Amino acid sequence: MIRLDNLTKVFDTPKGAVTAADHISMEVPAGEICILLGPSGCGKTTTLKMINRIVRPTSGKVFIDGEDTSALDTQELRRNLGYVIQQIGLFPNMTIEENITAVPRLLGWDKDRYKRRARELMDMIALDADAFLKRYPSELSGGQQQRIGVARALAADPPVMLMDEPFGAIDPINRAVIQDEFLKMQQELKKTIMFVSHDIDEAIKMGNRIAIFREGKLVQYSPPDDLLAAPRNAFVESFLGEDRALKRLNLVKVRELASDEIGVVRPEDTLATALERIEGFGYQNAILMINDKRQPVGIIHRSVARTTSGYCRDHFQSVPTVVSLDDDLRKVASLMFAYDMTWMPCVDDEGRVCGQITQRAITHHLGSRYRATQSSGPGDDTGTPTPSAAEE
Structure with missing residues (x-):
């Protein structure tokens, strides 16, 4: 034009x-x-x-x-x-x-x-x-x-x-x-x-x-x-x-890096189940609790699940924050620093959990592009x- x-x-x-x-x-x-x-x-x-x-x-x-x-x-x-x-x-x-x-x-x-x-x-x-x-x-x-x-x-x-x-x-x-x-x-x-x-x-x-x-x-x-x-x-x-x-x-928008793999529990699940699923993800210190509409309602921490018995509905804390698929990574990084989190649940327009975004994914995305440009030489792309x- x-x-x-x-x-x-x-x-x-x-x-x-x-x-x-x-x-x-x-x-x-x-x-x-x-x-x-x-x-x-x-x-x-x-x-x-x-x-x-x-x-x-x-x-x-x-x-x-x-x-x-x-x-x-x-x-x-x-x-x-x-x-x-x-x-x-x-x-x-x-x-x-x-x-x-x-x-x-x-x-x-x-x-x-x-x-x-x-x-x-x-x-x-x-x-x-x-x-x-x-x-x-x-x-x-x-x-x-x-x-x-x-x-x-x-x-x-x-x-x-x-x-x-x-x-x-x-x-x-x-x-x-x-x-x-x-x-x-x-x-x-x-x-x-x-x-x-x-x-x-x-x-x-x-x-x-x-x-x-x-x-x-x-x-x-x-x-x-x-x-x-x-x-x-x-x-x-x-x-x-x-x-x-x-x-x-x-x-970069959240939807570009979000993974649909996210560990969740429901209020009626036991803390033993929560601990098993936390351990399955390895790098997370907590797991998300969702309701029947798949909306986030709480967080179960590893330390609680490991030392306490009972049901998730009785031992959860409020969800610190969530991000939407259309948020950019700058907002995500800011929230991760503010709430000391290495992962964050992602929700759709109806507030339903649809995945997670992790600090590891963000770091890998930024680093992979720099590695690619360094291998091709500055200014080639x-x-x-x-x-x-x-x-x-």
């Missing part, structure tokens, strides 16, 4: 020519989010702004859905690209409805159509249309204004969206909420998005692909898991940080569509 072909920008300054973006070539498939990431002054924002000609390229071309945009009128190009910036940029003298419908009105939509579209988008960004559409930007919080900025960019249903640190000015709690809501929208809308960020965790959470820039050059362009497992060079490795293995926990574009 987006293809950059040797896109270059050279600025003339009193001290001479400065190359802000140096022959950037990359492709973003339809429906994917590409995050542009790198230190300040690396060329990521310049590259983004060349796509809608806020910055005019010195050389190179931009293709949208196969069409060379250099032949398009600038205003026509921009009206077909959604654009969201960190400063939001809402028109202060317009109502929220007028802000959202600015581009549809310029495109000549009839009144009923653009008003209907404004209400649809308010529902999509989880704001009450009746409560907010007639307000002005100054009457909204920063997080609410940011949501309106996203809605305005989506108003004319553009196939491509450009986002320049759109959530950077929002506090961490609201930023996480807006990120989650945006990803839910993206699952339905399947927009093609180029997204500038300075936050590695945000890039890993939101990007299908991540482009690492340095001094105007595209250094590596890979899916997040490939980037973290196989950084192309020392700069990328340093930029990602020493905890890059832990960052990969965000990318980057998913870079144009290898020459990723060389420094």
Whole structure:
């Protein structure tokens, strides 16, 4: 959907020519989010702004859905690209409805159509249309204004969206909420998005692909898991940080590693039965007790089962915590540390036990990927569509 072909920008300054973006070539498939990431002054924002000609390229071309945009009128190009910036940029003298419908009105939509579209988008960004559409930007919080900025960019249903640190000015709690809501929208809308960020965790959470820039050059362009497992060079490795293995926990869901083999007992089972099943699993210090609906109702510890007689229903403790199949491994690891557990029961949407996830499985998953990349050599598994574009 987006293809950059040797896109270059050279600025003339009193001290001479400065190359802000140096022959950037990359492709973003339809429906994917590409995050542009790198230190300040690396060329990521310049590259983004060349796509809608806020910055005019010195050389190179931009293709949208196969069409060379250099032949398009600038205003026509921009009206077909959604654009969201960190400063939001809402028109202060317009109502929220007028802000959202600015581009549809310029495109000549009839009144009923653009008003209907404004209400649809308010529902999509989880704001009450009746409560907010007639307000002005100054009457909204920063997080609410940011949501309106996203809605305005989506108003004319553009196939491509450009986002320049759109959530950077929002506090961490609201930023996480807006990120989650945006990803839910993206699952339905399947927009093609180029997204500038300075936050590695945000890039890993939101990007299908991540482009690492340095001094105007595209250094590596890979899916997040490939980037973290196989950084192309020392700069990328340093930029990602020493905890890059832990960052990969965000990318893996419980369902990918959960085992359906889990020892359980029922309230009417004896403690001797519980001990036998605990011993059968070897590495566990407790076993899960479930009810007739296969829901977790308690934990029987090895020490209790070994030293006490009687029935499980009389000697259980409450279940410390459970995880769902759609939770990520970062949440699992955090809970394991918090509750001093090496395994954790997994439940489905109805709260029924469907398996377990273990610390051993998580460690093996992370380690196996690193062993694979070390054997193939660094940078061999980057998913870079144009290898020459990723060389420094």
